[in-house]
Amino acid sequence: MNNLKDLVRRFLASDVFYSFKRSPTVVIAFALTLIFIVAAAFAPWIVPHNTYEVASLNLMDAFLPPAWVQGGKLSYLLGTDDQGRDVFSTIILGARVSLIVGFASVVLALVLGVALGLIAGYVGGFTDTVIMRVADVKLSFPAILIVLLIDGVARGILPRDVHDKAAVYVIVLAIGLSTWIQYARTVRGLTLVEKNKEYVQAARVIGLHPILIMFRHVLPNVMGPVLVIGTLGLGIAVLTESTLSFLGVGVPPTEPSLGTLIRIGNNFLFSGEWWMAIFPGLFLVILVLSVNLLGDWLRDALNPKLR
Amino acid sequence: MAEMNTPLVRVAGLSRYFDVSAPWLNRVLDGQPRQILRAVDGLDFEINRGETLALVGESGCGKSTVARLVVGLYRPTAGSIVFDGVDMAGLGGRAEMAPIRRRLQMIFQDPYASLNPRWRVSAIVSEPIRAFRLIEDEGKIVERVGQLLRQVGLSPVDGEKYPHEFSGGQRQRISIARALSSQPEFLVCDEPTSALDVSVQAQILNLMKDLQRQLGLTYLFISHNLAVVRHIADRVGVMYLGRLAEIGPKKTLFSLPRHPYTRMLLDTIPDLDMTGRKRTPVAGEVPNPINPPTGCAFHPRCPFANERCRIERPEPKLNDTGSITACHAVEEGRLPAGPIPAVAA
Amino acid sequence: MAALLEVENLRIEFPTRRGTLVAVDDISFALTEGEVLGVVGESGAGKSLTGTAIIGLLEPPGRIAAGEIRLMGRRIDNLPYEEMRKIRGKQIGAVFQDPLTSLNPLYSVGRQLVETIQTHTDMTPTRARARAIELLQEVGIPGAERRVDHYPHQFSGGMRQRVVIALALCANPKLVIADEPTTALDVSIQAQIIALLKRLCRDHGTAIMLITHDMGVIAETADRVAVMYAGRIAEIGPVRAVIKEAKHPYSHGLMGSIPKINDEKERLEQIEGSMPRLTEIPPGCAFNPRCPHVFDRCRVERPDLLDTGVTRASCWLYAHG
Numbered sequence: 001m002n003n004l005k006d007l008v009r010r011f012l013a014s015d016v017f018y019s020f021k022r023s024p025t026v027v028i029a030f031a032l033t034l035i036f037i038v039a040a041a042f043a044p045w046i047v048p049h050n051t052y053e054v055a056s057l058n059l060m061d062a063f064l065p066p067a068w069v070q071g072g073k074l075s076y077l078l079g080t081d082d083q084g085r086d087v088f089s090t091i092i093l094g095a096r097v098s099l100i101v102g103f104a105s106v107v108l109a110l111v112l113g114v115a116l117g118l119i120a121g122y123v124g125g126f127t128d129t130v131i132m133r134v135a136d137v138k139l140s141f142p143a144i145l146i147v148l149l150i151d152g153v154a155r156g157i158l159p160r161d162v163h164d165k166a167a168v169y170v171i172v173l174a175i176g177l178s179t180w181i182q183y184a185r186t187v188r189g190l191t192l193v194e195k196n197k198e199y200v201q202a203a204r205v206i207g208l209h210p211i212l213i214m215f216r217h218v219l220p221n222v223m224g225p226v227l228v229i230g231t232l233g234l235g236i237a238v239l240t241e242s243t244l245s246f247l248g249v250g251v252p253p254t255e256p257s258l259g260t261l262i263r264i265g266n267n268f269l270f271s272g273e274w275w276m277a278i279f280p281g282l283f284l285v286i287l288v289l290s291v292n293l294l295g296d297w298l299r300d301a302l303n304p305k306l307r
Numbered sequence: 308m309a310e311m312n313t314p315l316v317r318v319a320g321l322s323r324y325f326d327v328s329a330p331w332l333n334r335v336l337d338g339q340p341r342q343i344l345r346a347v348d349g350l351d352f353e354i355n356r357g358e359t360l361a362l363v364g365e366s367g368c369g370k371s372t373v374a375r376l377v378v379g380l381y382r383p384t385a386g387s388i389v390f391d392g393v394d395m396a397g398l399g400g401r402a403e404m405a406p407i408r409r410r411l412q413m414i415f416q417d418p419y420a421s422l423n424p425r426w427r428v429s430a431i432v433s434e435p436i437r438a439f440r441l442i443e444d445e446g447k448i449v450e451r452v453g454q455l456l457r458q459v460g461l462s463p464v465d466g467e468k469y470p471h472e473f474s475g476g477q478r479q480r481i482s483i484a485r486a487l488s489s490q491p492e493f494l495v496c497d498e499p500t501s502a503l504d505v506s507v508q509a510q511i512l513n514l515m516k517d518l519q520r521q522l523g524l525t526y527l528f529i530s531h532n533l534a535v536v537r538h539i540a541d542r543v544g545v546m547y548l549g550r551l552a553e554i555g556p557k558k559t560l561f562s563l564p565r566h567p568y569t570r571m572l573l574d575t576i577p578d579l580d581m582t583g584r585k586r587t588p589v590a591g592e593v594p595n596p597i598n599p600p601t602g603c604a605f606h607p608r609c610p611f612a613n614e615r616c617r618i619e620r621p622e623p624k625l626n627d628t629g630s631i632t633a634c635h636a637v638e639e640g641r642l643p644a645g646p647i648p649a650v651a652a
Numbered sequence: 653m654a655a656l657l658e659v660e661n662l663r664i665e666f667p668t669r670r671g672t673l674v675a676v677d678d679i680s681f682a683l684t685e686g687e688v689l690g691v692v693g694e695s696g697a698g699k700s701l702t703g704t705a706i707i708g709l710l711e712p713p714g715r716i717a718a719g720e721i722r723l724m725g726r727r728i729d730n731l732p733y734e735e736m737r738k739i740r741g742k743q744i745g746a747v748f749q750d751p752l753t754s755l756n757p758l759y760s761v762g763r764q765l766v767e768t769i770q771t772h773t774d775m776t777p778t779r780a781r782a783r784a785i786e787l788l789q790e791v792g793i794p795g796a797e798r799r800v801d802h803y804p805h806q807f808s809g810g811m812r813q814r815v816v817i818a819l820a821l822c823a824n825p826k827l828v829i830a831d832e833p834t835t836a837l838d839v840s841i842q843a844q845i846i847a848l849l850k851r852l853c854r855d856h857g858t859a860i861m862l863i864t865h866d867m868g869v870i871a872e873t874a875d876r877v878a879v880m881y882a883g884r885i886a887e888i889g890p891v892r893a894v895i896k897e898a899k900h901p902y903s904h905g906l907m908g909s910i911p912k913i914n915d916e917k918e919r920l921e922q923i924e925g926s927m928p929r930l931t932e933i934p935p936g937c938a939f940n941p942r943c944p945h946v947f948d949r950c951r952v953e954r955p956d957l958l959d960t961g962v963t964r965a966s967c968w969l970y971a972h973g
Contacts, residue, residue, distance in 0.1 A: 198420045198421035202482075206434065206438045207379075207405055365838040475695075476926060504694035504695055504865060506906055509910075509920035509922040509923075575840050575842070593838065593840075
């Protein structure tokens, strides 16, 4: 407990927190991101309407415009879609799906990338060559194509209903497997630098096992830039998932993400029900923008210390 | 266990070569030959218990590589390192090396890179204790860390701090505390004061001498600073391009140097006593260790070089002063007694 | 002899978010033509900053907060960038510590020399090139006609530093500021470079401000030396006097802590504690917590440079009356 209090105290006194306090953009971005995350976490409990329950939908309420437009109802703040689902609720639930996929795939990519990068950098030699060539091959394919490939294989192998249930896992796996490389490369470069520092040599003199040296000594010193990539990567993952869902190969329509909502709304964009596409799109933009601004600030704030 | 009067460390024919050739493809396409860097090329020396042997030399002479070989960070390409009767080069994996590793430790040059910036000082200092399982009880470990910190002139509460909260000299003290925590007999010190200010250097050197007396430590002290070496060493070895030019008791080496390189090196020490002594700078620069000169490595810069020096590598031989020199001119008695004449720069 | 360089009450500050740090606190000294003044001190004492400020290369947020720097009577600390640029190189040359980063790796050595020569004189390119070769010969680079077209990486460390010295001297400046010119070099090369610097400056009548932490270099080269501590000058005087009979307790301790080749001392003299950080400079004399001769006045009042008979030291032990 002491350690935690100490950590918090040191953070509040640090240069990083100071630059955070001074930048209104970042404070807003952070607040927005926090709101999104909290809302998404507690979504099932805070949504005004549970749009997953088909029975609770009222077709009579379909195609209602947002509350401030003539014809709209207050209980459906941002209007309803073609099946009578409250757009506001679907957005919150959709953000939840998007964020879960985003976080999970970033965590997967991070764990895989950091581990491989550490090993490649520390062990060097043939292991390093193999890992880096695999990464190079991966990089020559656009991420979306890899994701489509993995997803297509999964669809081919698994029967339809199993695939639907497993869709989220497949997407997480696909995005994770296509984005681990940037973590690996960054960590490998930093590991190469740290490897030659005397504190690592001191650990080798004691005779510690290389795995212990890698994870106890080197890892804490290379994590900084990884956090930056992770934050920015969250935005990219959410966008990738949305793209996939928009294209129809993402999460199943029973648990729509923001991308799915945009796809559905797209069909009605020119027939006058603009709110079905615009609001999910707007929220997606704000979410990704906030996360990106946070990541940008983090990179700049951590930089002087890294130098 | 070996008896008390055999040397603690004995090094024979120690060599370490590095392959610094260009990658295979480049070599094939450009027709470049293999390039081998002979960082250490056939070294012999001994260190007795409780004594300090200093290795001096300029950049590229291989002294840092020797330090790393002796402590087990590099494997020798050839030769043997015998520690208390056991040949370290012959030992296999980490398990076999473990009992020896406890008995030797290293202190590094850069006080800023030798402590993990993310670890607390107490964790850094107690790492050898934990790694060798010397003490199991957490409370006793804390006590021991406090004792070690006090021994190096810091306070036990400093254990809670992080390295960046300390100055260079204090960090070196922490490094020394870490090195002492496994109760070693032998410390390899790689330029431990070169990165420190002069007054801090004095504190650290005094501390090291005190600790040596209190704990009966044996030191291998690497440095490029002859004045520091004169202060701390019992015996001194002068290295040049991976070989030992001269090695002997400190007093002998400083008052009666025989090897031309030793004599020239002593001449470069600035005259702080302001005697107005005229200095004759050494001519030329240290050649590239990848392509060392043939025969005696020093012959291009030596005013006494003859044909034999160009062809034949001199072997270390005992000379009239009691030190061991690897020099044909010394062996043949060709050296004048006075100061070395200057060679045109 | 008229003073070439006068530094008066120089104060260099760094505004930070935790308050203003005073890195150099009210120092004054002067340099005459052809003189070699050594400025010694340990890391953080402010000696490099002083040199940087004189040559006008102080990086923001650092700034000269007070005082004046005068070159041949003319004030240079408040000149606009363009004016200072003309002075730099022509009147003041600089030799820095790391020869690797002092030279542009992308241009040949000759081109860098010619560029500097042409900036400060109006020689034709042919004449400038000839001058460049002359300079390389003067600093002892063998085969200068060939090597003038080589790139910095083709020279060894010692040779590179010779090129840097050639660059510093090519416009015949009156003053050269050398900041740790030999620290990155091997001991045998150090001796060569110091000898070269001395010879050239004697031949050209150039004054040198030699900033270093290496007392040995100072002993060999300087006429006078200033010892800095925590941003102030502790003692200044002829080099022999400061080294052999230092009056300020800090300089005295410093000289005693240097291991000497002819010494039989068992223990080196050590000064307890360490130099205070810029944020923790004590009131009164900055050295008072570590001083073996401290008394009450030292803790309260900051001493100015007082005459000790052989040197000037900022120490209340030498207050008259």
